[in-house]
Amino acid sequence: MFSHGGLDLTDVSLNALRAFEAAARHLSFTRAGLELSVTQAAVSHQVKSLEARLGAPLFRRTARGLVLTDEGHALLPTLTEAFERMSRVLGQFHGGRLKEVLTLSVVGTFAVGWLLPRLSAFRAAHPNVDLRLLTNNNRVDLAGESLDYAIRFGDGVWPGCEAERVAPAPFAPLASPALAEKLRRPADLAEVPLLRSYRVEDWPRWFAAAGVSGVTARGPLFDSSWIMVQAAVLGEGVALAPPSMFAGEIAAGRIVQPFAVQVDAGAYWLARLRSRPVTRAMAAFRGWLADARGAGHDSAA
Known part of the structure; x- marks a missing residue:
């Protein structure tokens, strides 16, 4: 591993880095030990070993407690970001497989009236999909919001989008x-x-x-x-x-449809940018949606 004239990761203990990061956030060896389920003495020992490897102090021990040195201030944000990223990735593993994120924006009426009652069925069928659900008022920026899919109401024609009809919705x-x-x-x-x-x-x-x-x-x-x-x-x-x-x-009798006359004002559509590759999570959601409608679960059909 290249070291650019300094230390590389093989020179430094991961436990020592974790101990320093926790102690620096809390400015306390005791609270860091509680977070990491080790003793205060163990945290102190790991930090001292890291300081020895770096050849620089990371804390000043004062009568009022710990204070980060300039070197400690420089190291902390990078370590915090790195540990948070590792935690997010590790948290995506489920049943021996990496969970894949699916970011879906849904017009509020469809979200509450159709999708939410069926979310448990989707999660049960696809436990490896990490669904991120946003709601919209039918004004959606698929590119700007980095969306995989959006369920929208209208005629299905939106610039740069491929849309598949989900359900009719006469008013x-x-x-x-x-x-x-x-x-x-x-x-x-x-x-x-x-x-x-x-x-x-x-x-x-x-x-x-x-x-x-x-x-x-x-x-x-x-x-x-x-x-x-x-x-x-x-x-x-x-x-x-x-x-x-x-x-x-x-x-439930909370609301009534007083007249039988209905008008076709549009439909609900599953839309994605044509430029966005279809991921496994996207294919899973699209297939589940089609199956739910085909099985007669779509009350709007």
Whole structure:
């Protein structure tokens, strides 16, 4: 191993480096010993042996405790980073195999309404995938956020992306039971607050499908359909959202679909950058997603 005129790793004990790093973080041999499950004397001995190998003091022992020398300050951040990186890699081993990270961003409505109830099944099927789950409001930067996949709502056409249709999601009005009692026909929606998302075309499209004209949505604007529907549950107005993603709320009677008319405003898609190679973890998730839908687990289908 090259030493560039100085020591190389074969000259230094890993235990000594670990003892110094812990003692430097705590500025205490006693607390370092507790962290490493060794005695204070063992930590002190390891640090002294490291100082001897380096030919430089790493601590000054003062009446008020330990103080790092300039040499100690220079060594600490590099060791801390190195041990943290080793810990992360070692923590990725599971059952004799290295766990592979999968970073997935999911539009909030799909995350809560479909994915979260099924996550345990995915983990059981693929224990070697270390899933990192982010949520979005359908505005996603796959490259900037270093995402493997994003589940998005729309038409499936995004620049530089390859998208596979996951589930249809026709929209319909959703209201609290108390508010729904006031709605006998679609035109009655003109008399109640209509909650809005950033998709300004959704309400006009639904009214056109229902044969109603002259009604304008003027209720509060939300950047999350999930939060918008929770507001509807509380009686704040009528939300326009996919009933399939709120089957639990509908089954529990917390919210009602007062009209059968639904409108196709888009679908959920699994998207990735065309330039991003498909990893084993990505292939595993894509296959699991297809199997879950094909087995009839997709309530949105």
